[in-house]
Amino acid sequence: MAGFGASAAFADTATDAWPSKPVRLVVPFPASGATDLISRVIAQRVSQDLSQQFVVDNKPGAGGTIGAAEAVKAAPDGATLLFTTSSTHAISPHLMSRLSYHVEQDFTPIAHVADAASVLLVTPSLPVKNVQELIAYAKANPGKLNYASSGNGTIVHLNALEFAARSGVKLTHVPYKGTAQSITDLAAGQVHLLFDSIPTGMPHVTSGRLKALAVTSLQRSSLAPDLPTIAESGLPGYSSVTWFGVYGPAGMKPELVAKINAAFNKAIQNPEVASALAKLGAEPAKAGTPAQFQSMVKADSARWAKVIKDNHITLD
Known part of the structure; x- marks a missing residue:
């Protein structure tokens, strides 16, 4: 003892x-x-x-x-x-x-x-203003939309896969070695969607190069308070940080x-x-x-x- x-x-x-x-x-x-x-x-x-x-x-x-x-x-x-x-x-x-x-x-x-949290970005030429319109467009044009990622198995890749599964749409994966080129190609319309970090993506939204539809967190982010969440935009319960x-x-x-x-x-x-x-x-x-x-x-x-x-x- x-x-x-x-x-x-x-x-x-x-x-x-x-x-x-x-x-x-x-x-x-x-x-x-x-x-x-x-x-x-x-x-x-x-x-x-x-x-x-x-x-x-x-x-x-x-x-x-x-x-x-x-x-x-x-x-x-x-x-x-x-x-x-x-x-x-x-x-x-x-x-x-x-x-x-x-x-x-x-x-x-x-x-x-x-x-x-991440932000869902789309190319400016895509005729959608919100997540519901994006889902409707993707369903009306099956297999037409693709998304960029920073590589297989990254959170960017997985976010897109879960989004596609929950919304019932088909998206084609285009992996990149980093974010810079994917942003350039997204702005040019070579790819259509990208889940990116808020500080990386939002300056391109502010400048008009890209459109932001929603954030991935369950609650709105204080870093982009005007953006809705994906969960409140038609996919209840969606949350990824x-x-x-x-x-x-x-x-x-x-x-x-x-x-x-x-x-x-x-x-x-x-x-x-x-x-x-x-x-x-x-x-x-x-x-x-x-x-x-x-x-x-x-x-x-x-x-x-x-x-x-x-x-x-x-x-x-």
Whole structure:
């Protein structure tokens, strides 16, 4: 009993002391990309609140799965955390059969910190003004419309597939290696539709090069408040965002998880953080518990698993 008491006291002390040293925040995507920039905004706020450094460590590659696998190897003491997105935990597990990690078994969910909706863009020459007209046009012209994406299995690709399935229309996929050329071709009418990030797409709408029909979030986005959601435009329940969250390795003490969760929840409620995230096309998540985060990820994963399976997509 004495040994157990000493062990428990040590664990409590370790939790109370966190963060007693700089925290490594593994970001499994390249420096200067959206996830990296969002992670730095939030990490800086947490660092200021806790008077401790949070050091972003970019480990990009294979759609984020290399960095995610790296974070799994860390000790469960809160010294190394993973800042990731739906890509590594809700999408890639269904695209890659040989991942070196298991989402449920190898990670401790800590905090859901931000979301980024997409905007449905169409070429200006398409004779539609809203989602209902787009669906009607696509049904009247089966197989005529195509859509651009940034590659197989990306959120841009999956958004379009789910939209087509829910609306009962047939769309042809035109994959690109990046967004720039797809925007150019969309403006020229070479492709007809594109789901893009709000900060990337909306300047082209403002300039008149493209038309925006709706956003993909369930609620209207503060980043484009005049745009309706797809859900309110004829496809009830349609909702798709890229979420951003914090994980630790498996085996973390619940008390430590709660403390880290509280730190990130405090950070995302800061108005300066919300303002900085808006410039990056993201919005703070509603402060919640690790269990709520885990439940959200499970639902998101199940949704994308169906889309990926129904369309026979693989990156193996």
